[in-house]
């Protein structure tokens with residue numbers, strides 16, 4: 386059985402004092418038992434401080450974005466090795482906000498995925514369709530294209546060391562969660578597509594659901610056979626809300 390990963394995407398929220406309180410609250414309330422991991426992804430300036438605070442605890446730390454370049458004249462960018470240097474184990478790549486607001490293409494996302502892995506960081510690849518795309522019946526084609534860009538650049542073997550997050554864009558920050566069945570259908574499709582390349586890797590890769598996940602709907606989503614955790618925005622900003630999802634995961638393992 387795959388472990389769950391419960392990951393908080395703080396987006397552009399927080400400050401030193403609030404982060405310290407949030408992290409202390411999460412660490413104090415980590416559910417007992419095994420079979421799940423907890424991760425928080427603060428904004429860049431706080432990744433180092435949060436990983437220092439989380440050191441020695443079960444809480445892992447990641448970032449929300451990374452440069453596809455190794456180093457050099459890229460003003461304002463953050464290299465994968467820098468993230469590694471400040472204690473980052475994971476990085477989100479291709480979040481729909483970055484694709485939509487900052488024009489990141491699937492090819493650029495794939496380059497970030499590869500660069501992160503080259504620096505020893507596990508990429509969390511976000512894929513998902515918009516409401517228009519779902520209504521047009523193109524959900525599978527959209528996630529396939531987003532996945533294929535990474536398969537073309539990195540190959541199936543790279544997914545032995547990566548996480549996928551299926552995040553329907555229409556469910557992000559809207560309170561409109563996909564139903565467990567809607568999410569499961571797409572998760573199963575993603576896994577089947579990877580299985581076409583390697584059944585072993587497809588069987589092991591964690592596929593998270595993201596989009597208005599919260600304590601009240603987490604258990605139903607996480608009970609689905611192909612949902613291996615959550616990428617959580619709004620409900621990751623309060624320790625109790627985040628821990629309610631962690632508890633749902635723990636109780637299923």
Ligand code: PGA
Nearest residue numbers: 557558596597617618619
């Ligand atoms: P949400 O965000 O939980 O606030 O919908 C999820 C995400 O964008 O990763």
